[in-house]
Amino acid sequence: MTEAGVAARRVAIKAMVRIEQDEAYANLVLGPMLERSQLSDRDRGFVTELVYGTTRMQRACDFLIERYLLSKVDHQVRAALRLGAYQLRFLETAPHAAVAATVGAVRGPGRGVVNAVLRKLAKEAELGTFPEWPNEATRLSYPTWIVKKLEQDLGVDPAGVALESMNQAASVTRRDDGYVQDLASQLVCQAVQEAAVDDDLSGAVIVDLCAAPGGKATALAAMGATVLAGDLRPKRSSLVQTNATKLGSSVYAFVGDGTQPPLRSGSADHVLIDAPCSGLGSLRRRADARWRVDSAAPIRLGQLQTDLVESGLNLLKPGGILTYSVCTLTNEEGPAVLDAVMAKHPELELLPTMSTPEQVPQPWVVSNRVAYLLPTETDGMMLWQLKKGQ
Numbered sequence: 185m186t187e188a189g190v191a192a193r194r195v196a197i198k199a200m201v202r203i204e205q206d207e208a209y210a211n212l213v214l215g216p217m218l219e220r221s222q223l224s225d226r227d228r229g230f231v232t233e234l235v236y237g238t239t240r241m242q243r244a245c246d247f248l249i250e251r252y253l254l255s256k257v258d259h260q261v262r263a264a265l266r267l268g269a270y271q272l273r274f275l276e277t278a279p280h281a282a283v284a285a286t287v288g289a290v291r292g293p294g295r296g297v298v299n300a301v302l303r304k305l306a307k308e309a310e311l312g313t314f315p316e317w318p319n320e321a322t323r324l325s326y327p328t329w330i331v332k333k334l335e336q337d338l339g340v341d342p343a344g345v346a347l348e349s350m351n352q353a354a355s356v357t358r359r360d361d362g363y364v365q366d367l368a369s370q371l372v373c374q375a376v377q378e379a380a381v382d383d384d385l386s387g388a389v390i391v392d393l394c395a396a397p398g399g400k401a402t403a404l405a406a407m408g409a410t411v412l413a414g415d416l417r418p419k420r421s422s423l424v425q426t427n428a429t430k431l432g433s434s435v436y437a438f439v440g441d442g443t444q445p446p447l448r449s450g451s452a453d454h455v456l457i458d459a460p461c462s463g464l465g466s467l468r469r470r471a472d473a474r475w476r477v478d479s480a481a482p483i484r485l486g487q488l489q490t491d492l493v494e495s496g497l498n499l500l501k502p503g504g505i506l507t508y509s510v511c512t513l514t515n516e517e518g519p520a521v522l523d524a525v526m527a528k529h530p531e532l533e534l535l536p537t538m539s540t541p542e543q544v545p546q547p548w549v550v551s552n553r554v555a556y557l558l559p560t561e562t563d564g565m566m567l568w569q570l571k572k573g574q
């Protein structure tokens with residue numbers, strides 16, 4: 185056991201206590217803590233892996249731990265036990281090192297119970313006698329409702345693939361201009377471009393009603409469009425302006441409720457509704473998100489998404505196109521929104537490229553007239569496009 189190994193676990197435990205006890209966001213807590221620490225870059229990377237990995241696999245770790253706990257434990261002990269279980273079961277850290285460094289990082293009377301339980305888990309690791317998982321939701325470490333929901337909406341096999349992949353660390357992709365943006369978001373912007381005449385967005389006016397932090401807005405501006413980029417939240421809207429300024433983009437940020445946009449109707453060549461959603465397609469990016477989303481979110485958000493599309497349609501010029509995208513995979517937030525809008529506006533044309541299996545470009549797949557990206561190589565995403573008549 186090295187000093188640095190103990191120090192790394194100590195920071196990890198502290199961060200996990202904040203995430204659990206104060207319901208703090210993992211990414212917001214961890215950055216400043218690492219900044220303040222004396223850890224090397226390599227150890228900072230290790231702490232990040234420990235905190236995000238343990239947070240993701242929390243339910244599975246709790247199953248392993250609970251078998252040996254006789255009474256309730258405090259947040260520090262719980263965090264240390266989860267951290268130890270994660271290293272032993274998922275990282276396959278050498279059992280002796282995992283136990284010694286984790287126990288060494290615990291302060292106070294809780295150290296005894298951490299030592300006792302982790303030794304038992306270390307024995308199971310050495311002998312290869314970890315128990316069978318009681319069910320899929322525990323094995324994959326998600327709330328039961330998320331597993332059931334995706335199995336129901338995507339089918340059991342695709343859901344399993346999606347859930348497994350979202351337990352891997354997210355990769356970082358950078359655009360040519362240096363902006364960090366997942367490939368799925370880049371593919372959404374590509375679909376917007378390819379829906380334009382001759383794939384040409386130069387001179388087009390695009391309204392992006394849910395724009396913050398501005399990833400898609402700045403990508404569309406780089407394709408030649410002028411983008412009016414709104415967001416409900418002032419703080420987030422200022423991020424759009426900051427990013428646009430940094431990149432020298434023709435993006436004009438404004439604060440506004442997308443269901444009542446402060447813009448003239450019939451003024452846009454293209455509208456993008458990259459709507460707020462339950463985020464079940466991008467769970468690998470936010471390790472703690474799965475424990476925060478509630479099961480009522482898809483229905484609640486489906487209504488808001490439908491309202492946003494309605495007001496977006498109103499902004500389109502005749503012949504204009506609306507692109508709808510969400511980084512989630514539930515029926516309520518994809519096919520059901522499309523059905524509700526089409527039922528109300530049968531005159532709209534659903535663009536065939538992104539809604540028919542024969543035409544959709546890879547890696548998109550089509551189901552229920554909606555284009556899907558499953559979260560394997562990229563984030564998960566659903567998309568469809570509507571054209572207003574001339």
Ligand SMILES: C[S@@+](CC[C@H](N)C(=O)[O-])C[C@H]1O[C@@H](n2cnc3c(N)ncnc32)[C@H](O)[C@@H]1O
Binds near residue numbers: 393396398416442
């Ligand atoms: C998926 S994010 C947008 C990501 C962005 N398009 C990008 O590519 O960087 C959804 C955004 O919708 C915003 N939002 C939520 N409700 C809204 C509303 N009623 N009107 C406008 N924006 C809203 C949220 O603040 C959030 O920034």
